[in-house]
Amino acid sequence: MSKQFVENITNMEDDFAQWYTDVVRKAKLVDYSSVRGSMIIRPYGYQIWENIKIELDKRIKETGHENVYMPLFIPESLLQKEKDHIEGFAPEVAWVTHGGEEELQERLCVRPTSEVLFGEHYKNIIHSYRDLPKLYNQWSNVVRWEKTTRPFLRTLEFLWQEGHTCHETEEEAIEETEKMLDVYSKICEEFLAIPVIKGKKTDQEKFAGATFTYTVESLMHDGKALQTATSHFLGDGFAKAFGIEFLDRNGELQNVQQTSWGFTTRVIGAMIMVHGDNRGLVLPPKVAPTQVMILPIAQHKEGVLDHAYSIKNRLSSIARVGIDSSDKQPGWKFNEYEMLGVPLRLEVGPRDIEKEQVVLVRRDTGDKFTVSLEELETKIEETLSQIQANLYKKAKERMTEKTTSVTNLEDFQNVLQEGNQLIKAMWCGNSACENIIKEKTGATSRCIPFNQESISAQCVCCNHQVQHMVYWAKAY
Amino acid sequence: MSKQFVENITNMEDDFAQWYTDVVRKAKLVDYSSVRGSMIIRPYGYQIWENIKIELDKRIKETGHENVYMPLFIPESLLQKEKDHIEGFAPEVAWVTHGGEEELQERLCVRPTSEVLFGEHYKNIIHSYRDLPKLYNQWSNVVRWEKTTRPFLRTLEFLWQEGHTCHETEEEAIEETEKMLDVYSKICEEFLAIPVIKGKKTDQEKFAGATFTYTVESLMHDGKALQTATSHFLGDGFAKAFGIEFLDRNGELQNVQQTSWGFTTRVIGAMIMVHGDNRGLVLPPKVAPTQVMILPIAQHKEGVLDHAYSIKNRLSSIARVGIDSSDKQPGWKFNEYEMLGVPLRLEVGPRDIEKEQVVLVRRDTGDKFTVSLEELETKIEETLSQIQANLYKKAKERMTEKTTSVTNLEDFQNVLQEGNQLIKAMWCGNSACENIIKEKTGATSRCIPFNQESISAQCVCCNHQVQHMVYWAKAY
Numbered sequence: 001m002s003k004q005f006v007e008n009i010t011n012m013e014d015d016f017a018q019w020y021t022d023v024v025r026k027a028k029l030v031d032y033s034s035v036r037g038s039m040i041i042r043p044y045g046y047q048i049w050e051n052i053k054i055e056l057d058k059r060i061k062e063t064g065h066e067n068v069y070m071p072l073f074i075p076e077s078l079l080q081k082e083k084d085h086i087e088g089f090a091p092e093v094a095w096v097t098h099g100g101e102e103e104l105q106e107r108l109c110v111r112p113t114s115e116v117l118f119g120e121h122y123k124n125i126i127h128s129y130r131d132l133p134k135l136y137n138q139w140s141n142v143v144r145w146e147k148t149t150r151p152f153l154r155t156l157e158f159l160w161q162e163g164h165t166c167h168e169t170e171e172e173a174i175e176e177t178e179k180m181l182d183v184y185s186k187i188c189e190e191f192l193a194i195p196v197i198k199g200k201k202t203d204q205e206k207f208a209g210a211t212f213t214y215t216v217e218s219l220m221h222d223g224k225a226l227q228t229a230t231s232h233f234l235g236d237g238f239a240k241a242f243g244i245e246f247l248d249r250n251g252e253l254q255n256v257q258q259t260s261w262g263f264t265t266r267v268i269g270a271m272i273m274v275h276g277d278n279r280g281l282v283l284p285p286k287v288a289p290t291q292v293m294i295l296p297i298a299q300h301k302e303g304v305l306d307h308a309y310s311i312k313n314r315l316s317s318i319a320r321v322g323i324d325s326s327d328k329q330p331g332w333k334f335n336e337y338e339m340l341g342v343p344l345r346l347e348v349g350p351r352d353i354e355k356e357q358v359v360l361v362r363r364d365t366g367d368k369f370t371v372s373l374e375e376l377e378t379k380i381e382e383t384l385s386q387i388q389a390n391l392y393k394k395a396k397e398r399m400t401e402k403t404t405s406v407t408n409l410e411d412f413q414n415v416l417q418e419g420n421q422l423i424k425a426m427w428c429g430n431s432a433c434e435n436i437i438k439e440k441t442g443a444t445s446r447c448i449p450f451n452q453e454s455i456s457a458q459c460v461c462c463n464h465q466v467q468h469m470v471y472w473a474k475a476y
Numbered sequence: 477m478s479k480q481f482v483e484n485i486t487n488m489e490d491d492f493a494q495w496y497t498d499v500v501r502k503a504k505l506v507d508y509s510s511v512r513g514s515m516i517i518r519p520y521g522y523q524i525w526e527n528i529k530i531e532l533d534k535r536i537k538e539t540g541h542e543n544v545y546m547p548l549f550i551p552e553s554l555l556q557k558e559k560d561h562i563e564g565f566a567p568e569v570a571w572v573t574h575g576g577e578e579e580l581q582e583r584l585c586v587r588p589t590s591e592v593l594f595g596e597h598y599k600n601i602i603h604s605y606r607d608l609p610k611l612y613n614q615w616s617n618v619v620r621w622e623k624t625t626r627p628f629l630r631t632l633e634f635l636w637q638e639g640h641t642c643h644e645t646e647e648e649a650i651e652e653t654e655k656m657l658d659v660y661s662k663i664c665e666e667f668l669a670i671p672v673i674k675g676k677k678t679d680q681e682k683f684a685g686a687t688f689t690y691t692v693e694s695l696m697h698d699g700k701a702l703q704t705a706t707s708h709f710l711g712d713g714f715a716k717a718f719g720i721e722f723l724d725r726n727g728e729l730q731n732v733q734q735t736s737w738g739f740t741t742r743v744i745g746a747m748i749m750v751h752g753d754n755r756g757l758v759l760p761p762k763v764a765p766t767q768v769m770i771l772p773i774a775q776h777k778e779g780v781l782d783h784a785y786s787i788k789n790r791l792s793s794i795a796r797v798g799i800d801s802s803d804k805q806p807g808w809k810f811n812e813y814e815m816l817g818v819p820l821r822l823e824v825g826p827r828d829i830e831k832e833q834v835v836l837v838r839r840d841t842g843d844k845f846t847v848s849l850e851e852l853e854t855k856i857e858e859t860l861s862q863i864q865a866n867l868y869k870k871a872k873e874r875m876t877e878k879t880t881s882v883t884n885l886e887d888f889q890n891v892l893q894e895g896n897q898l899i900k901a902m903w904c905g906n907s908a909c910e911n912i913i914k915e916k917t918g919a920t921s922r923c924i925p926f927n928q929e930s931i932s933a934q935c936v937c938c939n940h941q942v943q944h945m946v947y948w949a950k951a952y
Binding site: 031033034035038039040041042043046047049050066067068069070071072073074075078090091092093094095096097098099100101107108110117120121124125136140141143145156157159 | 507509510511514515516517518519522523525526542543544545546547548549550551554566567568569570571572573574575576577583584586593596597600601612616617619621632633635
């Protein structure tokens with residue numbers, strides 16, 4: 001690592017927020033624009049999103065869902081149909097008041113989420129139990145008028161998918177809510193190598209208009225938590241507000257039971273903060289736009305470049321392979337592809353050609369080793385799998401290390417003063433206690449995990465009888 | 477074709493506009509919403525768009541372009557930087573004036589196109605000839621405040637891709653403009669089976685802010701033309717307005733030369749109006765979400781359903797295959813999948829099982845024939861290719877039939893009074909003549925085709941010396 005390089009990026013231990021900003025800029029993931037709070041997703045950042053999108057879209061289709069596209073604008077009167085929903089979203093929507101030269105008779109909001117648009121459509125197309133279930137999804141942009149913004153984590157506009165489904169019964173809808181939370185937790189763990197905690201949000205933290213919200217929560221490098229994706233059981237609240245009715249199997253008119261669930265570009269921020277280090281981005285191989293970067297050594301020497309390109313061709317069927325044959329210094333290249341988080345560097349120079357080998361360097365561990373050309377494919381595939389598994393393992397271990405159980409508010413405060421982390425503590429179910437905890441510690445309830453444990457017999461705040469074990473943390 | 481069915485759809489000869497509306501609704505491509513002028517793209521319509529998108533995205537990447545994502549909003553001051561551009565777009569943009577409860581200090585327009593956003597970003601990231609070319613593309617939604625709207629053809633919001641590139645020289649940029657027009661014409665002809673005319677727009681019809689605009693134009697069933705995609709050479713107009721400068725190979729500061737090009741959901745409307753008939757949609761096999769629909773005959777009889785499903789499995793590696801084993805009447809099913817434009821129907825019943833055959837019915841010709849199980853794969857692949865080729869051939873023949881050359885304005889008017897069609901006529905290059913022609917005939921200049929012919933020595937309007945042969949038509 002050259003000195004010049006080290007000066008370019010803040011150490012995460014010194015200033016985590018600045019480290020994050022440095023990484024998203026220097027790894028060329030985003031650029032700022034004159035639109036406050038909006039980001040430009042640059043090619044490298046967008047390739048990462050495309051890889052995630054392709055994988056998630058496949059899993060959404062495999063679970064029986066169909067993609068549709070709904071309008072960007074929502075008339076004010078439509079947004080107001082479901083009371084909790086409008087109350088939750090009104091403070092953070094952008095309003096279109098003029099079209100061309102004319103003032104509109106009714107304001108249009110730029111969708112912050114599309115429950116009401118789906119609600120209106122479902123009313124039109126659902127009439128009988130034969131029309132159910134309806135399992136729709138859309139990939140789109142949404143806008144929320146955030147005051148403070150950070151690339152990927154919180155932006156005025158973001159990209160996401162939002163699923164919206166209708167079912168005959170509450171049981172079926174709850175099963176769907178669980179199934180999609182599972183899809184999210186699996187793509188986080190299997191694809192993004194991000195360990196998650198699955199659980200239910202408290203009433204205070206649930207989606208505006210939902211009966212309940214399931215969530216997958218993950219822990220960042222700095223000990224703060226991030227809500228990575230959510231899946232909501234909506235009950236029949238929207239169905240009643242929009243009149244989505246069907247004739248059931250007994251010939252009786254009923255409201256459908258609904259769900260909605262979303263996964264956003266935010267997850268890229270999570271990936272950066274879970275895997276990144278002081279040399280920059282670290283990408284899990286499954287997500288990485290380039291999995292193996294070939295750097296020819298002493299490339300001016302005869303045969304080196306040809307050989308390097310032949311390796312690239314040879315590997316292109318088993319991995320996403322890049323090559324940098326520019327005339328930049330090797331030191332610059334090493335740093336650059338470390339910054340970009342490319343999982344595996346492959347060096348090949350005259351000596352390697354002679355010995356019929358290449359040198360591999362792992363981004364996650366820094367391990368450097370030679371591999372004979374004969375076993376190249378096997379070793380590359382094996383190493384990429386190992387990197388994927390190791391990133392997950394490291395993140396999981398960190399999460400375990402950074403989780404502390406507490407039984408009283410004093411300990412709760414003390415532990416968080418030592419450093420951000422996940423706190424496990426019992427809770428009585430009363431939102432007054434949530435508020436006191438937030439005020440005294442800065443931590444919010446992240447979720448009531450599906451895997452419950454008994455830590456103590458009393459609520460960590462009020463000492464009354466416990467209802468649940470809850471994960472708490474300061475959060476993004 | 478059952479009578480009940482015929483009553484459901486207007487004949488295109490009676491009322492083409494109503495026929496179009498019937499098809500987009502009955503083939504479940506779109507639904508209307510309470511958002512004026514915006515459409516809901518339903519699963520079947522969206523699958524068509526996804527198939528087009530996957531193919532076009534592949535071709536855009538193969539020609540060296542990278543995907544990015546730019547913000548939805550454009551501050552008013554940014555939009556105003558290029559004068560022709562703002563003049564062209566100001567009357568048709570939607571304005572956001574409030575965020576949450578607050579009035580904004582500066583209005584934001586919802587992007588009608590993103591030249592200015594790319595302009596601002598390019599200024600930040602381009603400094604040297606080494607940074608060029610920059611070949612970016614984005615898939616997004618855009619908004620244009622249209623007064624009169626029709627699904628796919630003209631909507632307040634539509635989906636598209638917009639390419640934006642920067643080059644060192646004018647020659648390179650013009651080459652890019654041509655290359656992307658070629659990508660568009662090829663995807664129209666090879667994939668969508670839509671024959672196109674390639675040419676240049678007149679100055680009056682060019683993109684607001686462009687030096688010139690290339691276009692691919694196609695002819696609908698009713699003799700009206702449709703601008704299917706455009707590719708613009710922007711020169712250095714935006715580069716000067718935004719200060720996109722680079723140090724060239726001689727160390728001198730220069731403005732980049734730019735292009736932009738777009739392809740939209742409008743093409744689905746073109747496909748409907750080029751291939752559709754009085755029984756509904758007709759989809760080219762390459763685009764069709766379902767290429768072969770299997771209908772089991774007498775499916776209650778033993779073995780029929782199992783056999784039908786085994787055929788489905790067998791074919792799934794060579795085609796997108798569906799099966800309808802619902803208890804609906806065969807007549808209903810025949811009509812339904814004709815309405816949906818499925819290229820090939822496969823019927824299989826007890827007699828076919830006995831004879832080790834299936835029955836195939838072509839959507840495009842109505843031809844019905846048996847195929848032995850032994851040659852099933854070969855025949856299906858062959859027939860799908862034939863359908864694809866036939867749709868293109870029929871459309872091409874219709875275009876030839878519906879093209880007339882005229883040498884004077886009276887003939888021009890008379891020919892168009894007989895029925896809509898493409899008119900070939902010479903033009904002096906003066907926009908005054910374009911305006912007169914439009915006023916007297918209702919036709920606009922579609923393009924100055926690359927393939928020029930000499931039809932007469934004088935302008936069809938003013939009798940002055942000719943500059944170009946031009947295609948004219950009433951247009952969508």
